[in-house]
Structures are given as C-alpha cells and as structure tokens.
Amino acid sequence: METASRAPIAARSWAMLAVMVFGQAATTVVTVTPAFLIPYLHAEQGMSLARAGVLAGAPSLGLVLTLIAWGALTDRFGERRVLLSGLTLTVLAVIGSLLAQGFVWLGLALVASGAMSACINNASGRLISGWFPADRRGLAMGIRQTCQPVGTAVAALAVPALANEFGIHGALAFGGVLTLISVIACAFVVIDPQITAKQLAAVSSNPYRESGTLARIHAVSVLLVIPQFVLSSFGLVWFVIGFGWSELAAGTLVAAAQLLGAGGRIAAGIWSDAAGSRLRPIRLIAVACAALLLISAAFGAADWAIPAAIAYVLVSCVSVADNGLAFTAVAEIAGPRWSGRALGTQNTGQFLASGLLPPLIGAMIAAVGVPVTLALVAVAPLLAAPIVPSERDAHATANRTARTRRDGGAPRS
Template sequence: MRVPARLWAMLGVMVVAQAATTVVTAAPAFLIPHLHTAEGLSLAAAGLLAGAPNLGLVLSLVAWGAATDRFGERRVLLAGLALTVVAVAASMLVHGFAWLGVALVVGGALSACTNSASGRLITGWFPPERRGLAMGIRQTCQPLGMAIAALGVPPLAEAGGIPAALGLGGALTLVSLVCCAVAVRDPQRPPRAQIAAAGNPYRASGTLARIHTVSLLLVVPQFALSTFGLVWFTVGFGWSALAAGALVAGAQFAGAAGRILVGVWSDRVASRLGPLRLVAIVGIVALLATAACGWAEWAIPAAIAYVVASCVSVADNGLAFTAVAEIAGPGWAGRALGVQNTGQFLAAAAVGPVVGAAIGLIGVPAALALTALAPAIATPLVPRPEAERPAA
C-alpha cells in the first residue's frame, strides 16, 4: 500500500521532535566533565544533575500519555514542546545547584510529551503493513539525539558555559515545535462512545502487562552494553578512548539501522510478537558469544560480537512499542505507551549500579553472561502472536 508523502513528512517531524527532546534530557550527562573541572562540582553532584531530567521524564510519562488520549497528539505536542523550550530557557538563567537541578527535572518532565504522542500519531496514521517500518524509523531518534548531544554539548560548554550547552536542546526543540505546528495533524479516531465501549485493555487480558515486563527485561542488556562498552574496551583490551568510542558509537548507529530492518520484517510477517520472541532468543546467543570472546581475550572477535549484541539488544524496542499501541487501541494507546516507557526507564536506571557492581565482582565477560538471564526470562513471557489485535 502506497503511503502519502505527507505521512512520511509527519514521521520525519516526529523523529526531529523526539531527537530534540532526547538532546534536552541527555545534555546534562555530557556536561559532567565541565561541571566537575570548571564548576567545581564533585562527580557525585554532577551525576545527580545528569540524572535529573530522567527523573522528571519517568514521573510524567503516564500523565502525558493520558493527556494524549484525552486531547489528541497535536495539542499535546505543541503545548509540551513550547513548555519544554520555556523550561530549558529557565535552566539557562538559574544560578545555584539546587535551582539548576529543579529546572532540569521540570525540563525532563515536559520533554516527555513526545514519547507517547509520537508513537500514537504513527499508529494512528500509518496502515498496519507500514507501521513496523514507520515505528522503526521513529525509534532511531534516541541514538540520533544522543549523538547530537555527544558532539555538540562539550564544545558548547567549553565555549559558552552551561547556558550555551543547555541551549542546544532548547534551540532544537524550538525548531521541532515550528515543524509540528506546520505538519502534524491528528488522525481520525473512533467516537468516544465506541472507545468507552471497548473498555480497559488491561482488564481484558494480561497481554499488555506481559509485553511491558518483556520490554523491561530486554532493556537490561541494551543499557549494560551501551554503558560499559567504552570502559571494557579501554581497560580490558587496552584500546584508546577514541577507538573504543568509535566502536560504541558505531554500534549505536548500526542498532538504529537494525530497528528499521526489524520493523520491515514485522510488517512482512504481519506480526510484532513473533519477531519479538525471536529477537529475545537471538539476544541470549549474542550476549553469551560476546562474553565468550571476552573470556578468551580475543579483542577483534569481541568487538564484532559486541556490535552484533548491541544491535540485537535494541531491536525489540520498535516491535514492543508498536504492539503496545495496536493492542491498547486508540482510547488507551497513550497511557499504555507511557507505562511502557516508564518501566523501561526505571529498569535502565537500575542497570548502571547493579551491572557495575557485578563487573567489580566478577568482571565484564561474566557480567555480560549474567545479563543473558534477562532475555532468557523474557522469552517465555512474550505473548503468542494470536494475542495481537488486528490493527485498525
């Protein structure tokens, strides 16, 4: 089925908006060296500021999803992005650790407007046979935003301090706000009486809860690999920071391409959950292969296995996101996507300290092998494809 050009344009705007808000939440993490050396903050205090936007994000995701279900995607995007620009401007003007932390929390909470709204918009406009591809493209926004923040924030901080660095995300969000105002239109939805009659999908079955649990588990290897890949290849294999950084960045971009390919696959087989189960199974093998290469101290095979495992570890995101929106239906998609993201962010927050402690005790290869338990537990929890609602 041919998709009108305006829908692809709308998808492009969603990628820009989600990438821009990713820069807003990611910028403080790339400010840590500046905060420590130039501003005199301890690493613990700088790390606390770096995590502030994610705290706001987690606290507001479900609320933004409910607002999207109630008021529609366009209103939520325009209001949320405009408020995000204001919050970023406030963070550029405040002084003092406490006030900066508050501004960053508020900015993160407001930036969450794009998470559910963009996913709901895509499932509302794109036909089922193109949704996997569209959602896979949408899922490239996170690595794109992270790459922009990694490249832009440190030099801006060096040249203009904290305000200039934080202003990058604000400027990009302002651009995305204008684009959304021009391009975004709400898809047609069933009458409210029909939506109400459909009822709460969480009460109808445990399918959504199982998908949320599976996604929570599959986040563990994703963030373990991305968080500790750099230190593994620099300390464990003696690579330069440049070479190790290039490997990790390359794995992120390869993973972004992989999300698109898996989305196309799900369109071809007309199922999200079938491919999701296979991705979980392949993830077990990829993690164990990476751990085995690490134990053998084979640097190049370990690097190849690391890239493959990283690609597989992010391949589930678009599949699960699309399945949740389709199964929840138009009346609950926003809230369901909010719950989906909230669980993933909470799990991701736990990965750093838990996996870091495991690496300190048993080393990187053994810790990676241990993370293979997550997809192993997730695999039997993936609902059968029969549980998928025919998407409308």
Template sequence: MHVVPSSLSAPVRVPVRLWFLLGAMVLAQAATTVVAAAPAFLIPYLHEHEGLSLATAGLLAGAPNLGLVLALVAWGAATDRFGERRVILIGLALTGATVAAAMLADGLGALGIALVACGAASACTNSASGRLITGWFPTERRGLAMGIRQTCQPLGMAIAALGVPPLALAFGVSAALGLGGALVVLSFVVCVLLVRDPARPPRAAAAESGSPYRASNSLVRIHAASMLLVVPQFALSTFGLVWFTVGFGWSALAAGALVAFSQFAGAAGRIVVGIWSDRAGSRLRPLRIVAIAGVVTLAAAAGFGWLEWGIPAAVLYVIASCVSVADNGLAFTAVAEIAGPSWAGRALGFQNTGQFLAAAAVGPAVGAAIGVIGIPAALALVALTPALAVPLVPKPSAELVRA
C-alpha cells in the same frame, strides 16, 4: 493484527505527507532527547571547570530522567484525552520554557529543579509520537514507520555528544543547554505545520471498549518483557567503553569509535526489524526471536571476553548492541496496536516508564557485578534477562485483540 504478509498482498502506498509527519516526529523526539541527555554530557565540564564532584554532577545529569519517568503516564493519558497535536505543541512549548529556566537558573538547587522540569516536559513526545504512527500509518507499514521513529534516540544522543561539550567549553553551561532548546523551537515550528490528529473513535465508543488491561494480560507481559530486554541495551552502551579500554587495552578513541558505530548500526537495525515485522504480519513473533538472539549474542560476547579475543569480542559487541535495541520498536508498536486508539497513550506511557525504571537500575547493578566478577561474567549474567523475557512474550494470537 490480521496482516497478510506483504509478499502475498499488493504493495501499500503511504501518502507523502505521512512521511513528512514522521520526519516531524523524529525531529521533535530527537530534540527532546537532546534536552534530556545534555546534562550527562556536561559532567566532565562541571567536574573539571566548575569544581563539582562527580556525584553532584551525576545527580544533575539524572535530574531530567527523574522528571521524564514521573510524567510519562500523565502525558500518555493527556494524549488519549486531548489528542496528539495539542499535547505535542503544548509539551514542546513547555520544554522550551523549562530549558530557558535552566539556562537562567542561579545555583545548583534551582538548576536541578529546572532540569527535572525539562525532563517532565520533554516526555510529551514519547507516547504522542507513537500514537500518531499507529493512528495514521496502515498496519502493513507501521513497523517500518516505528523503526524510523525509534532512530530519534541515537540521533539525539549523537547530537548531544557532538554539540554539548564544545559549547560548554566555549560559552558555558547555559549555551550548552540552549542547544536542545533551539532544536525544540525548530521542532515546534515544524510540528505546527505538519502534525494533524488522526481520526479518533467517539468518546462513548471509547468508554464502552473498556481497559485493554482487563481484556487480557498481553500488555502486562509485553511491559515486563521489555523491562528485561532493556537491560542488555543499557549494559552494553554504558560499559562498552570500559570493557575495551580496560579489558582489552584499546585506546579511548578506538573504543569510542566502536561504541559509536554500534549505536548507528543499532539505529539501522531498528528499521530493518520494523520492515521484518511488516512482512511477517506480526510484532510478537519477531520480538520473541530477537529475545532469543539476545541470549545467544551476549553469551558469545562474554565467551570471547573470557578468551581475551579482542576482535571477535568487538564484532559480537556490535551485533549484540544491534540486537539489544531491536525489540524497542516491535514492543512499542505491539503495545499501541493491542491497546487500541482509546488507550494507546496510557499504555505507551506505562511501557516507557517501566523501561526507564529498569534502565536506571542497570548502571549500579551491572557496575557492582563487574567490580566483583569482571565484565565477561557480568555479560553472562546480563544474558539471563532476555532469557527470562522469552516466555513472557505473548503468542502472536494476542495481536488480534484490538489491532
């Protein structure tokens, strides 16, 4: 990446318009996150008021994620081929249309198909937003920018958690789904005004540069490490509430507040780690340190769980949750920089697809482990995944490939 640490170089000024562009990206991806997450927050309503079994409601909740996984690489390839602005605007328009179809769907089958389409359309922002950041922001500010961009997921989840259940209770499923649709329409207007494509290399030069996957195994190693590192993130967010209510006897309100606080702390942590990577002039060196920290914090949290020390376990839960999401922006930025502008969209699509596939396995796998050996022992097993990721993280010299 050849970045001189900022402590040794003159401050890099970023034009104000780029921060507005970044804000548009955060809004767009938060809106698509609400679209994909809304069905999960409808599970209690669908079960209690519509008479659906938890299994059926859960199947509907997972429908957007299925569409998202199927479409990520295709959207990434489209971004490489046609540019970010066109992909984002077409994708947001399609997302709005599929949300409208879901709102009008008659029957569970039609609703499920529409939700799969919602997820597939909403995947448009994942690669394009990351590619915009690496295309517009100078290397010395990409970590910060990508860290801010990564806050879109907890922001979107928070909006869905706060807005979807009360809308469903007051006005029904269609209104609850419409929340994401309204935000998508708003983000579409903002992106029309603010999003512009960065300069791109001529197509002949892009073809001549060839696939970065043939140049080295660095991208594959980052993809594999990221799949392992996503396991603690989803294990902690999925089973944190259960751990503190069942394991420590906390009230649902207190445990929920702890989990929510850990999410907001994690969002702040993504930004801090991004700044750290800018100052260090490396994404991969901090990524390796984050993986090591994940092993330590998860093991400590498991230890306090075995000892049944509630408050220390809660503190370590928050710290471990922050660490578990800190790798996302680092790996995402490294993938885009190593892949180069001609391949960044596809590489980011592969990156996200691998993470979503790994995340989908966390619930059943960790849930089964908890049922057999309990939460503390399951957390200790989860700590093995960042341990396995450490040797997979490439050396910082890999960042010199195409940054």
C-alpha cells in the same frame, strides 16, 4: 483514482514521521545534555562528580514522573494539542535552566525540562500508529525509534564543544533551540488521526482488564532493556580496561554499534511488516540476544579482542531491535482510547529499569568482571522469550478493545 486519492495522505504521513523523529531527537538532546556536561562541570567549575551526576540524572527523573500522565492527556485531548503544549513547556523549562541560580534550582529546572519533554514519547508513537496502515507501521515505528540514538550522537558531538566555547548556558540552549524548531514544525505539519464515534465506541474497555497481554509485553521490554543498557553503558569500560584499547578506539566502536543499532530497529520494523507479526520477531530477537551475549562473554574470557569487538557490535544491534516492535504492538493492542497511557507505562518501566541498573551492574563488574557479567545478563532475554504473548492472545485483546481499527483509522485530510 484510488491510488491518486491515497498519495497525499501517504506524503503527509511521511512528513509527520519526519517531524516526530526531529522532535524526539531534539528532546533527547535536552535530556542527555547534562550528562555530556559532566567533564565541563567537573574540570571547569570544580563540581564534584557526584553532584554533576545528580544533574545528569535530573531530566530522566522528570521523564519517569510524567510519562503516564502525558499519555493520559494524549488519550483525552489528542496528539497535536499535547505536542504543541508540551514542547512549548519544554522550551520554557530550558529557559528556566538558563536563568537558574545555584545547584538546587538548576537541578529542579532540569527535572522540569525532562518532565515536559516526555510529552512527545507517547504522542509521537500514538500519532504514527494512527497515520500509518498496519502493513507499514513497523517500518514507520522503527524509523521513529532511531531518534534517540541520533539525538544522543548529536549531543555527544555538540554539547562539549558548545560548553567549552559558550559555557553551560550555550550547551543547554542548544537543545532548547532544537525543541523550539520542532514546535514550529508541529504547528504546521501535525494533524491528529481521525477516530470516528463508531471506533471510539468499540474501544471503551480497558485493555489491561481484558487480558494480561499488555502487561506481559511491558515485562518483556523491561527484561530486554537490561542488555541494551549494559552494552551501551559499559562497553567503553570493557574495551578500555579489559583489552587496553584507547578511549578513542573504544568510543568509536561503541558509537558505531549505536548507529548500526538504529539501522537494526528499522530492519526489524520491515521484518515485522513482512511477517504480519510484531511478537514473533521479538521472541526470536530475545533468543538471538542471549546467544550473542554468551558468545561475547566467551570471547572476552579468552581475551580475544577483535572477535569480542565483532560480537559486541552484533549483540548491540540485536539488543535494541525489539524496541520499535514492542512499542508498535502496545499501540495496536491498546487502541486509540488507551494507547497513550499504555505507551507511557511501556516507557516508564524501561526508564525505571535503566535508572536502577547502574549500581547493580557496576558492582557486578567489579566483583566478577565484564565477561561473567555478560553471561549473567544473558539470563534476562532468556527469561523474556517465553513471556512474549502469542499472536492469538494479542489479536484477541486487540479485537476486544479496537475491533474496528485494523489500520489505525482514516487520517483527517
């Protein structure tokens, strides 16, 4: 009887996870589309690379500006309302970009599309945390974290082809159509996890005031996003310029590393569920990332292309494995009243770090080369490892802020 009563809930949980993965992938297409339009804008419309780069960065600016606000709205009104309203506004913002006349208005519309699409970043994590029990939550969140590389891969394949066939409007509309489909799916599938009055009473305190645990996790994630960004953004440059590979061969290597990295996020989630810990795996991942960065740097300095490529793929997989673990830990520690804002803060720090890194890393590579840069970047995960909170600190904070919510609350049937 008990097993039978749980089966429909489990099926609904997986259905909502699927909808969240699709929705997050769809909004990822919206935000990365301008970046994949740079060659078209430059070659076909004569736009300078600098101006095209401004458009490419516009959605990310919108994301950074609104992540915490969307998290607060999720805490206040629930996941379903935020997802339906935010994704609908994203579709309207995409329509605005199709109607925009001139560079400035197009840029503002792209900022708006990024700002509205940020609704799903926190709401999806909060929803999954609420619907999945603790012993399956790492796996579920790991699957959720695959949506960004998948969305980026879809955009990389579709956007240039659509732009060449239908122009910029056809490329921009693609993400809007996918997001519209996700709105419809959310309307039929998404239900907020049920949080009882007793549970809410137990999480009235601000987890940031209780301890520095969440702040330490945010700091760790900012440090660990540095190697992620360097490897994904400058891997192509390294193998084309440093080893003389063709762009096709180097691009295939980078794409393979990204897709394998998506699998690494799922594997890390399964590992954390089996270990009953999110934080110990993060600490080990940080140390492994630093070691593999140094190995990659050594192979690069020795001009050993194939060993460097193997090390690059391995470190790329390891460097992204912590994402889902940190996201899950933040949601669990913050509790149902604060998880939206906490997840928004988590994402904001990572996006800010990624936005500030390009000129610094580019200048570093120009000055000392890729191998030395990789060795220097290895300092970031080495610094992150001792900052990872202990399990005792995490449990103490979680118990004070969500004492009765060990398994995320019973979902509404």
